[in-house]
Amino acid sequence: MLDRDEDILKAAEDWQKAGRGVALATVVETWGSAPRPAGSSLVINDEGTFLGSVSGGCVEGAVVTEAMDVIQSGKPRMLEFGVADEAAWNVGLSCGGTIRVFVEKVG
Amino acid sequence: MKLAILHELNAERAARRPVILVTDTESGEQRLVKAKDFAKDPLGAELDKQLRMGKSASVEAGGKKLFLNVYAPTAKLVIVGAVHISQALAPLARSLGYDVTVVDPRTAFASPERFPDVPLVAEWPDTALPPLNVDAYTAFVAVTHDPKIDDPALLHAFERNCFYIGALGSRKTHAKRGDRLRAQGAKDNDIARIHAPIGLAIGAVSPSEIAVSIMAEITAVLRLPPKEKEEAA
Numbered sequence: 001m002l003d004r005d006e007d008i009l010k011a012a013e014d015w016q017k018a019g020r021g022v023a024l025a026t027v028v029e030t031w032g033s034a035p036r037p038a039g040s041s042l043v044i045n046d047e048g049t050f051l052g053s054v055s056g057g058c059v060e061g062a063v064v065t066e067a068m069d070v071i072q073s074g075k076p077r078m079l080e081f082g083v084a085d086e087a088a089w090n091v092g093l094s095c096g097g098t099i100r101v102f103v104e105k106v107g
Numbered sequence: 108m109k110l111a112i113l114h115e116l117n118a119e120r121a122a123r124r125p126v127i128l129v130t131d132t133e134s135g136e137q138r139l140v141k142a143k144d145f146a147k148d149p150l151g152a153e154l155d156k157q158l159r160m161g162k163s164a165s166v167e168a169g170g171k172k173l174f175l176n177v178y179a180p181t182a183k184l185v186i187v188g189a190v191h192i193s194q195a196l197a198p199l200a201r202s203l204g205y206d207v208t209v210v211d212p213r214t215a216f217a218s219p220e221r222f223p224d225v226p227l228v229a230e231w232p233d234t235a236l237p238p239l240n241v242d243a244y245t246a247f248v249a250v251t252h253d254p255k256i257d258d259p260a261l262l263h264a265f266e267r268n269c270f271y272i273g274a275l276g277s278r279k280t281h282a283k284r285g286d287r288l289r290a291q292g293a294k295d296n297d298i299a300r301i302h303a304p305i306g307l308a309i310g311a312v313s314p315s316e317i318a319v320s321i322m323a324e325i326t327a328v329l330r331l332p333p334k335e336k337e338e339a340a
Contacts, residue, residue, distance in 0.1 A: 009116060012108075028132060028163075038164055038176075107110045
């Protein structure tokens with residue numbers, strides 16, 4: 001599909017211009033059956049509001065938490081999520097794939 | 108991402124111009140490369156390939172891990188002629204992710220009953236086409252078989268440099284069409300851009316099969332590098 005989410009990057013720009021801290025999370029690599037392809041992105045502001053999707057809901061919560069740190073520190077960070085571990089509390093992808101997500105501050 | 112880069116990225120997307128954002132995923136350094144600058148870019152061949160495929164990907168170059176995020180405009184398909192083939196072509200193209208519009212001044216053809224869920228414009232091409240912003244990310248097909256409608260539409264497609272231009276008709280009909288278009292100012296290389304007879308030669312018989320052959324040809328033109336494109340056609 002050629003379609004892309006049209007409004008996420010616009011929202012990132014608008015939030016930043018309105019004085020909010022903003023981070024952008026982008027799927028940069030996938031292995032196995034990943035829910036969203038490379039290039040999919042999620043934009044997060046310092047109030048915890050987010051738009052878009054990097055995994056269709058599996059790991060968004062964890063990405064938002066990490067994004068808050070990135071907004072604070074200004075340092076980009078690479079996150080990796082594999083299969084969810086049912087015995088522990090850690091997040092992951094129930095589909096069995098692995099994704100790598102790059103989180104960066106905007107501005 | 109620097110605000111200046113984000114601003115430029117949004118401006119390019121709004122203008123329907125393809126761009127690739129190159130990110131060094133270790134340092135966070137970024138640059139935006141416009142399609143017209145691919146040729147002089149050190150990653151040119153790689154960028155070209157990813158844009159053609161419309162796919163973002165991680166690559167390694169010069170000891171760096173780079174992520175190429177491809178921002179390709181959504182491709183459009185403009186179908187001139189609300190004919191039987193178009194009834195099969197429109198939903199097929201939509202399923203492939205194209206923004207589809209059907210244009211035909213004949214209201215009996217361009218009726219919502221015949222084209223549920225597809226934007227229809229029941230106007231002559233000179234009125235209908237300018238607001239559609241036909242561009243280099245548009246595939247354009249003229250299938251009315253009526254020169255009064257197809258010819259002005261094709262002239263518009265040449266002017267807007269559509270990535271694919273196809274027209275229904277046998278080789279004989281197409282030769283006559285070439286003469287008419289030349290008389291109206293079209294150049295030989297414009298005429299040569301028309302895929303006619305339209306579609307890949309797959310022995311298509313029914314309107315649905317013809318629609319498949321047209322979409323297959325459009326896909327080949329969009330995705331294949333120039334050499335393989337010639338072989339497929």
